[in-house]
Each structure stands twice: as C-alpha cells, then as structure tokens.
Amino acid sequence: MPLTGRTFRAVLFDNDGTLVDSMPAAARAWVQWADEHDVPRSALEGIAGMPAAAIIAKVAPGVEPVAALARIEELELRDTADVVALPGAVEAVEATRDRCAIVTSATGDLAAARLSAAGIPTPTRLVTADDITRGKPDPEPFLIAARLLGVEPDQCLVVEDAPNGLTAARAAGCATLALTTSHTAHELDADLVVASLADVVFESTSAGLRVRVVEPS
Known part of the structure; x- marks a missing residue:
C-alpha cells in the first residue's frame, strides 16, 4: 500500500x-578531533547516522574510546551556534x-x-x-x-x-x-x-x- x-x-x-x-557544527567537531588524532579527514566520509562510538571504532580503532567520546561530545556541545x-x-x-x-x-x-x-x-x-x-x-x-x-x-x-x-x-x-x-x-x-x-x-x-x-x- x-x-x-x-x-x-x-x-x-x-x-x-x-x-x-x-551538519556544519558536527563536521567542525569531528574534523577538529580527527586532526588531533592524525585521522585522515577522508575517513569521516559516509558516517552519517552512525553513533559516535561506532565512528571512532571504525576510523580510529587504536584510540581510547571513552576519552575519544568525551572529547567529541565536548566539542559538539560547545558548538551549537548555527x-x-x-x-x-x-x-x-x-x-x-x-x-x-x-x-x-x-x-x-x-x-x-x-x-x-x-x-x-x-x-x-x-x-x-x-x-x-x-x-x-x-x-x-x-x-x-x-x-x-x-x-x-x-x-x-x-x-x-x-x-x-x-x-x-x-x-x-x-x-x-x-x-x-x-x-x-x-x-x-x-x-x-x-x-x-x-x-x-x-x-x-x-x-x-x-x-x-x-x-x-
């Protein structure tokens, strides 16, 4: 039907x-985090709709996940202006x-x-x-x-x-x-x-x- x-x-x-x-705010946060951990920005393509923990595991499996999640949330929470x-x-x-x-x-x-x-x-x-x-x-x-x-x-x-x-x-x-x-x-x-x-x-x-x-x- x-x-x-x-x-x-x-x-x-x-x-x-x-x-x-x-999207602009989230992109800024993830790009900053990626740069901090030497993760290629291209690795962030196609992540829309995935939980942050899954993204981190996918693009930076060697990074300590709890600290990474906290840092991502910190960046995203303070950037909601637009x-x-x-x-x-x-x-x-x-x-x-x-x-x-x-x-x-x-x-x-x-x-x-x-x-x-x-x-x-x-x-x-x-x-x-x-x-x-x-x-x-x-x-x-x-x-x-x-x-x-x-x-x-x-x-x-x-x-x-x-x-x-x-x-x-x-x-x-x-x-x-x-x-x-x-x-x-x-x-x-x-x-x-x-x-x-x-x-x-x-x-x-x-x-x-x-x-x-x-x-x-």
Missing part, C-alpha cells in the same frame, strides 16, 4: 539531518507530539542541546545513544522507541535522512519516509522520498496518523 494511504500509530523521527541541521530547525520540522513534531519519538545516534545531552538550539519541542519519548547497546543500522533504537510508545514496529513510520537509519528502520519492520536533506534520492531506499518535512503534512485521525504530500502551489 502506498505510504500516503496508510494510517500509523506513531512516527519516529531521526534528529540530525531530519529535524535539525547540525544549529537550526530544518523546513517543516517544528510543524511535524507539533502535529505528532503525543504519538511520536525522536530516535537519534547522539547522546541525550547533545540531542537536547541541538533541539533547544533549533527551537524544536522535545517529545516525551527520546531514544539516544545512552539508551542502546547497538546503534543504527541495527534496528534496536527503533524497536526501543516503538516499545516505549506501546505500539508494534509495523505500526510506526520512521522519518530519516541517512541510509544507515533507513536500514535500521526496515530491519525493525517500520515504514519509511526519507528526506534528501543530506543524501541524494538515489541513495535513499524508502517507501517515500521527499525533499524535506515541508513537503508533507501529518494529519491526526481517530484511527491514527496519516501523511499527505503537499501539492506544489
């Missing part, structure tokens, strides 16, 4: 690249707030800082790197979010911008809506691909949530 013809009991939003534009809400993000969260969760690879402190900087209301349910043992592309983060909301994964719509997140969502059994905010459409395998959350409207019905594509004016 086409995505726009379905009704969902919950929407699970990724954060970075989906609700907030934190973190902003992406188009349609505030409206999407407000429209689904009682039936949504944010599922992010960032830590709880960093997620809260970025949501606050972007002016996005924080839902009651927030799944972060602090809550999981296996990050995206593993389905665990979305399975935890569905459980917290008291719904089955196949009743959830995941909104993502990165291939790793979409892989995790499909593995969890969720429907997928992809945004081309950080990747091109041909890189995103999803039930529906749009440019941003400004291109869809979430409608609440007695049966649940429906998503409608905004027609060009």
Whole structure:
C-alpha cells in the first residue's frame, strides 16, 4: 500500500539531518578531533547516522574510546551556534507530539542541546545513544522507541535522512519516509522520498496518523 494511504500509530523521527541541521557544527567537531588524532579527514566520509562510538571504532580503532567520546561530545556541545530547525520540522513534531519519538545516534545531552538550539519541542519519548547497546543500522533504537510508545514496529513510520537509519528502520519492520536533506534520492531506499518535512503534512485521525504530500502551489 502506498505510504500516503496508510494510517500509523506513531512516527519516529531521526534528529540530525531530519529535524535539525547540525551538519556544519558536527563536521567542525569531528574534523577538529580527527586532526588531533592524525585521522585522515577522508575517513569521516559516509558516517552519517552512525553513533559516535561506532565512528571512532571504525576510523580510529587504536584510540581510547571513552576519552575519544568525551572529547567529541565536548566539542559538539560547545558548538551549537548555527544549529537550526530544518523546513517543516517544528510543524511535524507539533502535529505528532503525543504519538511520536525522536530516535537519534547522539547522546541525550547533545540531542537536547541541538533541539533547544533549533527551537524544536522535545517529545516525551527520546531514544539516544545512552539508551542502546547497538546503534543504527541495527534496528534496536527503533524497536526501543516503538516499545516505549506501546505500539508494534509495523505500526510506526520512521522519518530519516541517512541510509544507515533507513536500514535500521526496515530491519525493525517500520515504514519509511526519507528526506534528501543530506543524501541524494538515489541513495535513499524508502517507501517515500521527499525533499524535506515541508513537503508533507501529518494529519491526526481517530484511527491514527496519516501523511499527505503537499501539492506544489
């Protein structure tokens, strides 16, 4: 069934690249950390959507991980000046707030800082790197979010911008809506691909949530 013809009991939003534009700030932090540890900047390509611990293990397996995580978080927490809400993000969260969760690879402190900087209301349910043992592309983060909301994964719509997140969502059994905010459409395998959350409207019905594509004016 086409995505726009379905009704969902919950929407699970990724954060970075989906609700907030934190890419410039995150890139500055990771490049600084990479330079500090003589990690080639090219090694940071394709890391979108991965938890920080997984990135460190991938690009610098010889670096002490606890200290590396602390340093990365320090750099990211103090650099939120240009973190902003992406188009349609505030409206999407407000429209689904009682039936949504944010599922992010960032830590709880960093997620809260970025949501606050972007002016996005924080839902009651927030799944972060602090809550999981296996990050995206593993389905665990979305399975935890569905459980917290008291719904089955196949009743959830995941909104993502990165291939790793979409892989995790499909593995969890969720429907997928992809945004081309950080990747091109041909890189995103999803039930529906749009440019941003400004291109869809979430409608609440007695049966649940429906998503409608905004027609060009």
